[in-house]
Amino acid sequence: MKLNDFKLECYFGQYEFTAPYLLTQSDCESMTTNELLSLEPGAKEDYLNQWLGYTETWGDPELRELIAGLYKGMAAEDILVFHGAQEAIFGYMNVMLQEGDHMIAMYPNYQSAYEVANSVPNCEFSKWYIKDDGEKWTLDFDELERLIKPNTKVLAVNSPNNPTGYTFTNAEIKKLCEICKRYDLYLFADEVYKGLEMDGEKREWMADEYDKCVSLGVMSKAYGLAGLRVGWLASKDHEVLENVVKFKHYMSICDSAPSEFLSKVALKHSDELLQRSIDIIQDNLKLVDEFFERYPNLFEKKAITCGPVAYHKLLIDMPVKEFCQLAVDKKGVLLLPSDIYGMDDQYFRMGYGRKGVPESLAKFEEFLIEEKFV
Numbered sequence: 540m541k542l543n544d545f546k547l548e549c550y551f552g553q554y555e556f557t558a559p560y561l562l563t564q565s566d567c568e569s570m571t572t573n574e575l576l577s578l579e580p581g582a583k584e585d586y587l588n589q590w591l592g593y594t595e596t597w598g599d600p601e602l603r604e605l606i607a608g609l610y611k612g613m614a615a616e617d618i619l620v621f622h623g624a625q626e627a628i629f630g631y632m633n634v635m636l637q638e639g640d641h642m643i644a645m646y647p648n649y650q651s652a653y654e655v656a657n658s659v660p661n662c663e664f665s666k667w668y669i670k671d672d673g674e675k676w677t678l679d680f681d682e683l684e685r686l687i688k689p690n691t692k693v694l695a696v697n698s699p700n701n702p703t704g705y706t707f708t709n710a711e712i713k714k715l716c717e718i719c720k721r722y723d724l725y726l727f728a729d730e731v732y733k734g735l736e737m738d739g740e741k742r743e744w745m746a747d748e749y750d751k752c753v754s755l756g757v758m759s760k761a762y763g764l765a766g767l768r769v770g771w772l773a774s775k776d777h778e779v780l781e782n783v784v785k786f787k788h789y790m791s792i793c794d795s796a797p798s799e800f801l802s803k804v805a806l807k808h809s810d811e812l813l814q815r816s817i818d819i820i821q822d823n824l825k826l827v828d829e830f831f832e833r834y835p836n837l838f839e840k841k842a843i844t845c846g847p848v849a850y851h852k853l854l855i856d857m858p859v860k861e862f863c864q865l866a867v868d869k870k871g872v873l874l875l876p877s878d879i880y881g882m883d884d885q886y887f888r889m890g891y892g893r894k895g896v897p898e899s900l901a902k903f904e905e906f907l908i909e910e911k912f913v
């Protein structure tokens with residue numbers, strides 16, 4: 540198996556821990572182990588007594604129950620826990636895609652959603668493009684139907700989407716599931732940013748709406764606990780989960796016991812942690828909106844209603860890749876240009892879930908002034 544380089548991870552490998560002003564992160568503000576344990580009476584003592592042997596491959600039973608509780612119709616046996624969302628994507632795609640299959644993915648998307656398809660001989664991959672209508676990002680469901688072929692096996696969606704922030708409404712989720720049902724497609728729903736709805740419409744998990752859907756969740760993004768490396772697949776399709784668990788035997792085998800413990804604490808305080816992330820994003824959004832109002836000739840702002848990331852357009856002649864490179868080289872401000880998503884256009888990703896955004900935004904503005912963009 541030959542995989543193409545994961546462009547985003549290569550880029551972050553270079554800058555994430557060296558650039559001081561992170562303005563593109565997709566994970567929300569994290570916290571210390573101490574802060575997390577303080578949420579639950581007695582948790583500190585229990586954590587110190589956590590047994591450090593192997594754990595169950597499917598995940599800690601109580602953790603699976605807590606994850607299932609996030610859904611409308613899932614039980615613990617419908618949940619398979621992984622070492623991060625990334626491992627779950629890799630396992631699922633490897634198990635599902637074989638020679639001769641066709642898959643469709645919303646695009647742009649997190650690269651691992653489609654890169655396994657590219658690595659399987661004779662496995663075809665089509666892009667369902669999220670399009671810019673001048674104000675916001677949109678998706679055309681008729682176009683999706685036109686992309687479906689007799690050998691289409693998997694449709695991979697990501698909502699809220701990284702990088703555009705596009706988020707299906709509940710009506711669109713129903714429509715999507717109806718299409719999958721009509722064409723008998725497996726639906727891979729990457730919902731790692733779920734829980735960050737800011738438009739008053741709490742989204743359903745897609746696996747609650749369609750039995751051949753697996754929904755992907757994680758502690759990294761909305762909960763701000765990326766260092767735990769705990770993700771999961773939820774599905775009523777146990778045949779799929781049974782196949783993926785056999786693949787997991789060749790990956791992590793089982794999850795980290797301390798991480799499972801800490802994830803349980805976090806999920807017992809799920810609403811509180813999600814609200815903490817939403818508050819940070821909303822505070823940052825006010826500043827970001829004012830920032831974009833000051834520079835209408837330089838940027839076309841795309842508003843977001845859910846999730847921590849947005850994908851804006853650079854309006855000047857300079858290639859966005861060069862612009863972002865200059866920002867990180869001159870001022871240590873990290874943005875993500877569209878070539879990271881395999882696109883040849885003028886968009887760049889910003890992330891609003893971190894407490895450092897005001898300071899990073901100020902540095903970005905300094906950069907614009909000092910380099911005479913404004």
Ligand SMILES: Cc1ncc(COP(=O)(O)O)c(C=O)c1O
Nearest residue numbers: 623624625649697701731757759
């Ligand atoms: C859409 C999407 N899915 C999955 C992942 C992987 O998440 P994790 O790093 O928690 O494995 C990411 C990380 O950026 C992502 O943006």
